[in-house]
Every structure is written in structure tokens, then in C-alpha cells.
Amino acid sequence: MSLKTARKRRRLYVLLLALTGLGTATALVLASLGDNISFFLSPSQVHAQHYGAQRQFRLGGLVENGSVERSGTTTLFTVTDTVEEVRVSYTGILPDLFREGQGVVANGHLDAAGVFVADEVLAKHDEKYMPPEVHDALKAAGASIEADGTVVGADGKRYQYQRGSTASPGS
Amino acid sequence: MHQFANPARFMRIAGMALPWFSVAAVVLFATGLFFALFDSPPDYQQSETVRIMYVHVPAAWMAMFVYTSLAVAAASSLVWKHPLADLWARANAPLGAGFTAICLVTGMLWGKPMWGAWWAWDPRLTSVLVLFFLYLGYIALVGAFDDPERGLKAGNVLLLVGAVNVPIIKFSVDWWNSLHQPASVLRMDGPAIDPSMLLPLLLMWGAFMALFGALAILRLRSELMERRLSALRLTLASQPAGSRSSSNEPGLS
Numbered sequence: 206m207s208l209k210t211a212r213k214r215r216r217l218y219v220l221l222l223a224l225t226g227l228g229t230a231t232a233l234v235l236a237s238l239g240d241n242i243s244f245f246l247s248p249s250q251v252h253a254q255h256y257g258a259q260r261q262f263r264l265g266g267l268v269e270n271g272s273v274e275r276s277g278t279t280t281l282f283t284v285t286d287t288v289e290e291v292r293v294s295y296t297g298i299l300p301d302l303f304r305e306g307q308g309v310v311a312n313g314h315l316d317a318a319g320v321f322v323a324d325e326v327l328a329k330h331d332e333k334y335m336p337p338e339v340h341d342a343l344k345a346a347g348a349s350i351e352a353d354g355t356v357v358g359a360d361g362k363r364y365q366y367q368r369g370s371t372a373s374p375g376s
Numbered sequence: 377m378h379q380f381a382n383p384a385r386f387m388r389i390a391g392m393a394l395p396w397f398s399v400a401a402v403v404l405f406a407t408g409l410f411f412a413l414f415d416s417p418p419d420y421q422q423s424e425t426v427r428i429m430y431v432h433v434p435a436a437w438m439a440m441f442v443y444t445s446l447a448v449a450a451a452s453s454l455v456w457k458h459p460l461a462d463l464w465a466r467a468n469a470p471l472g473a474g475f476t477a478i479c480l481v482t483g484m485l486w487g488k489p490m491w492g493a494w495w496a497w498d499p500r501l502t503s504v505l506v507l508f509f510l511y512l513g514y515i516a517l518v519g520a521f522d523d524p525e526r527g528l529k530a531g532n533v534l535l536l537v538g539a540v541n542v543p544i545i546k547f548s549v550d551w552w553n554s555l556h557q558p559a560s561v562l563r564m565d566g567p568a569i570d571p572s573m574l575l576p577l578l579l580m581w582g583a584f585m586a587l588f589g590a591l592a593i594l595r596l597r598s599e600l601m602e603r604r605l606s607a608l609r610l611t612l613a614s615q616p617a618g619s620r621s622s623s624n625e626p627g628l629s
């Protein structure tokens with residue numbers, strides 16, 4: 206092996222070592238930051254972490270079907286992750302995509318009664334893109350599509366098209 | 377790889393490829409934009425706003441693709457001293473920054489009507505903003521040294537350090553709760569996007585790739601010419617003043 210090749214090989218090893226070290230360091234930092242990087246907390250996380258009143262955080266989940274109550278400019282609705290839920294109160298104009306079954310992210314705090322008082326509500330969009338006709342056809346066949354991309358068939362079976370899972374009927 | 381290491385040979389091949397890239401870019405942009413703006417359906421939830429996606433998503437893919445190519449170039453410059461690698465990185469960093477800027481701006485234009493906010497400090501949005509600053513930082517760092525070789529070397533280290541951000545961008549929507557929607561095309565279960573919308577998206581992606589190919593060749597060519605010019609200047613400057621004839625002045629002939 207010539208000196209030049211040996212030098213190239215040494216530089217390659219140093220580079221790979223440095224990149225491995227950097228990658229490990231980044232992975233450790235991201236792992237320890239954990240949920241702090243997340244944009245919002247789910248209702249389950251809120252219940253598990255006992256968030257005290259007046260502490261500002263973001264809450265995210267689906268607007269529960271049939272939970273929206275309007276009085277004047279104030280809207281009351283329930284955000285759910287299908288396990289736990291949190292009641293939310295918001296005064297102001299809601300984004301166009303806000304509707305029942307839709308994903309939302311609300312920024313605010315819990316009041317003494319455990320109601321989440323939101324200062325800001327953002328609509329969350331999912332990864333599904335389809336023309337209205339396809340959506341209508343699915344609906345006409347008795348299926349419905351929820352905001353998280355779940356297709357509920359006419360037989361009541363839920364078809365999960367979420368990331369990471371295969372397209373198979375769920376519970 | 378090393379058969380392209382000779383800049384003269386590379387420029388010959390690149391010169392032959394340039395018209396093909398240019399024609400492909402024009403054709404693909406024409407058909408892609410036609411499908412994206414006219415001959416594709418509105419979305420069932422976003423309605424016509426979905427058309428922003430046909431520019432936003434290809435720009436985002438390009439931003440990450442160009443950065444990856446810069447990082448690979450940085451590695452081959454540091455390890456194998458590939459003569460074109462430094463030039464590739466320096467020539468294409470502004471293109472990558474441009475794609476990232478297009479991605480950020482179109483994303484904000486989409487975010488306001490859909491989410492209800494121009495910007496949110498979401499993991500995906502933040503990591504793409506970091507990518508934009510990495511491009512700008514590289515451009516500034518490379519230009520900040522009197523000795524261009526030292527600047528390029530420092531820039532290469534920055535490019536490699538910043539490469540950890542690329543997988544973070546891609547998987548940010550899977551690892552953390554985010555406002556940004558998860559991947560619709562490159563995902564485990566196949567695309568979650570209707571074929572009538574996937575077609576314009578892929579055409580626009582092809583158009584962006586062809587445009588990048590053409591611009592990269594043009595920029596690399598001017599980098600090579602600039603290097604030749606400064607080499608000529610150095611030779612001239614090292615000659616004693618008396619032996620210099622006016623016809624040899626660079627830039628005048």
C-alpha cells in the first residue's frame with residue numbers, strides 16, 4: 206500500500222469516527238430532550254404529567270364528534286386522543302379547517318376547573334390528499350375518513366392508513 | 377468517480393448534458409405546472425390551496441437533496457481531495473439555499489389559511505429553518521477567509537457537521553408530535569396521495585431536478601473559469617513588472 210493510499214484511508218477512518226461520534230452525541234441529546242421537542246402534548250400526556258393551572262403549553266388531538274358547543278364568540282370543545290380527553294374553551298375566530306373529527310393544536314393553560322383555556326387554536330392537517338369526488342365516493346359507500354387518516358368502512362371496521370402500520374383493519 | 381476528476385473531461389460531458397437538462401426543465405415545468413394549476417382536482421379539505429404543495433414539496437425535496445450532495449462532496453474533498461468536490465459545494469450552496477427559501481415561503485403561505493398561523497416552532501419547520509441557516513453559514517464561512525483553500529476546508533467541516541440535520545428533518549414528523557403533517561409520498565404503506573395529485577407532484581419534482589442539473593452545470597463551469605482566471609492572475613503577478621506586456625493583462629484580451 207502506498208503512502209498516499211494509507212493517508213487517504215486514515216483520513217477516511219478519522220472522518221467516519223468523527224461522524225459516528227457526532228451522530229451518537231446528537232441522538233443522545235435528542236433522546237434526552239424527548240418530548241420537549243414535541244410541538245404539543247396529547248391529552249394522555251397532560252393527564253399523566255399533572256399539569257398545574259396557569260402553566261402554558263400546547264395541547265393536540267382530535268376534536269371529538271358532537272362535542273362542539275358555541276355561545277357567542279366562545280367555542281367549547283373536547284380534544285381527545287381516543288384514550289383521554291380534555292375540555293377546551295376558546296374565544297376568537299377558529300381556522301377554516303376546524304371541525305369535528307379534525308386534528309387541532311391549542312396553545313393555552315388549564316384553569317382551576319381543569320378546562321383548557323386556549324389563546325390560539327391551529328388546525329392540523331393530515332397526510333391524506335384526495336379529490337372531493339373520491340371522498341364523496343368513499344362516503345357514498347358508507348365509509349368515512351377521519352382527520353388522522355383512518356378510513357372507517359361501511360361495516361364499521363377501521364382501516365388504519367397511519368404511518369408505520371400496514372393497511373389492515375384495526376379494532 | 378475519478379474518471380470525472382479531470383475538470384476538462386468533466387466540462388466536456390457537462391457541456392453535452394446541459395442542453396438536455398435545459399430542454400427537460402422547460403418541458404417538465406410546462407406540463408407539471410399545467411397539471412398542478414389546471415388539470416388536477418382540488419383537495420377534499422384544503423380545496424384549491426393544495427396547489428401550493430406542487431411547488432412546496434419538490435422545493436423541500438431539492439433542499440435536502442442538494443444538501444446531501446454538498447455533504448458527500450465535502451467528504452470526498454476532505455478524504456480523497458477530489459478536485460471538483462470543493463467547486464461543486466461552493467457552486468451549489470446558493471441553489472440549495474434558494475430551494476430552502478422557496479420551501480419556507482410557500483409553506484408559510486399555505487400555513488396561514490390551513491393551520492391559522494404563518495409560522496410555528498414545530499420540529500419540522502424549525503429543522504428546515506436550521507437547514508437554511510446551514511446553507512447561509514456555509515456561504516459566509518467559505519467567503520470569510522483570505523486563503524480560499526482554508527475557507528473551503530472550514531466550509532466542508534461545517535457541511536459534514538450539519539449533515540446530522542438531514543435525517544432529523546425527514547423523521548421529525550415521526551419522532552415528535554408536530555403540527556406539520558407526516559410524509560405522504562415516501563412512507564412505509566405507499567403514497568397517501570391520490571394518483572391524480574401524485575402525477576403533477578412528480579412532474580414538478582422532475583422539473584426541479586432538471587432545473588437544478590442545468591444550473592449546477594452553469595455554476596460549476598463559472599467556478600472552473602474563475603479558478604483558471606485567478607491562476608492566470610497569480611502567474612502574471614509573480615512575473616517581474618518589466619517583462620509584463622500590456623496584451624497579457626487579464627480581462628482585457
